[in-house]
Structures are given as C-alpha cells and as structure tokens.
Amino acid sequence: MTLLEACRYGERELKRAGVPEAGLNAWLLLEYVSGCSRSHYLAYQEEELSEEAKRRFLEVIERRSKRVPLQYITGTQEFMGHSFLVSDQVLIPRQDTEVLVEEVLKVLKPGMRFLDLCTGSGCILLSLLLGCPGAVGVGSDISLPALKIAEKNRAVLGQEALLLESDLFEKIEGFFDLIVSNPPYIPSGEIAKLMPEVRDHEPHMALDGMEDGLYFYRRIIDKAPSYLRKSGRLFFEIGCEQAKAVSALLREKGFGAIEVIKDYAGLDRVVKADLC
DSSP states (O other): OHHHHHHHHHHHHHHHHTTTTHHHHHHHHHHHHHHHOOOHHHHTTOOOOOOOHHHHHHHHHHHHHHTOOOOOOOOEEEEETTEEEEOOOOOOOOOOHHHHHHHHHTTTOOTEEEESSSSSTHHHHHHHHHHSOOEEEEEEEEHHHHHHHHHHHHHHHOOOOOEEOSTTTTOOOEEEEEEEEEOOOOOOGGGSSSSSSHHHSSSSTTBTTTSSHHHHHHHHHHGGGTTTTEEEEEEEEEEEETTTHHHHHHHTTTTTEEEEEETTTSSEEEEEEEOO
C-alpha cells in the first residue's frame, strides 16, 4: 500500500462511516502512524508503507470509522498553542474554551491565586499558568482518572500546580482572586442528540449538567463567595443558550459587573462576574 493508496482508502472508509472531514481525518491518521510530513507525502505519494505502518493505519481507520474521536486515537489535542495529552477519561479541549482562557488572562496577574474547578485534562489551568508566569493555580476534579491525565500534562508542560480530587469545593482550602470553571452543562435529555463522537465516547460525567444543564453553576455560584477574596472574580464557560440563566443565578447571589462574552462563531460562550 502506497501513501497515496492509504490516504484514498482511509478517506473512502471514513466517508462510508459518515465521519465529517473524512479526507482530512485520513491524512492526519496517516501522518500519525507513518510520521510522514505533508511535503514528503506530496513529493513521494508512491512510496510504500511499511508492513507495521500499514497494519497500524488500517487499525486506526477502523477505530475512527466507529466514530472514536481522532484525538483519542492520537492521544493529543492542541489548545492555546500547546499540545495536551487526552484520553477517553477527559473531554477533548475545544477552541471555544480558548475564549474563556483569553478572558481570564486579561485580568490574571503574577502572584494571584486562582482555582480551576472541573479541571479535566488541565488545559485551562495549565494554559493560564503558561500565559501568566508567577500566578498560582489549583485544579480540582471529582474524577481521579481525569486528574492523572492532568498530572501528565503538568509534567510535560513543566508547570507547578496543585491538583486535588474533589467534588467541587469539597477539599478546597483558602481564598482565591479568581475562580474559573468549564463545568458539565449539557441538559441530561440532550446528550442522546449529540454527535456520536461526543455521545458515545466522551465521559458523560464531564458533559451531564443534569435536568436543565444548570446544576453545577448553581452549586459553584452558591459556594464561590466563601472562597473568593474581596472583589474576586468568577469566570464560566456556558452553553450558547445559558447566558441569561447563569447571569440571573449570579445576580441572585450578589455578584455584579456581569458580562457575557461571545466565541469565535458569535455565540454566547463565557460569563464573568465580580464579587461585590
């Protein structure tokens, strides 16, 4: 099987399985198993794959055909210009979440202490530390397997951060200048309607926001004032239809300066507020 034949085969099989962007996925999987650069591929399309590379390529095309996310196959995902390790124990970092990180970085300063609730892979926590050297970060998650991925990312990226197995604030101590969270926010009844990659492979614990999708926002907003310093700030990623509801919850708890930030697609994506 040549490089060209492999790419064409992969695209054909992925299209048959209904995988979006089948051609791009086939190329990325070929690159993953062969180490072949795009320029090498274009110059040497008739080069034969080794038997081992062919075996691995057929294997990963089969997995992707079953709608296993590309990132779970390759084990990595780019986020904020850094490569993060991922597995099916954590949500795959998404570009939308970069908006949350960018908003926090506008106010995060060296010496500030911040808390990342529902840290998952640690992509928010570690991106903030990389973007603001000298800040002090704590990340918590109820999932120990997720924290093990975060620990690996912490080591790979060379950052110092405290990681705690905690049900939100359960084991959190001290006060913070900022609290940030991308909590589970999909209403339980909507999960079955998600694309197969998400519905069948990403951890439901990290998706399910209970009946109305607001369960974790309520819990965090209720307890956050006890952990925020005076004039501390709270930042959330939200579902694109949740801005009004989350803003109301914040207002009821006495938060002010509430602002909604849109993502790159023009959809509501971040809510931020100050503790008054």
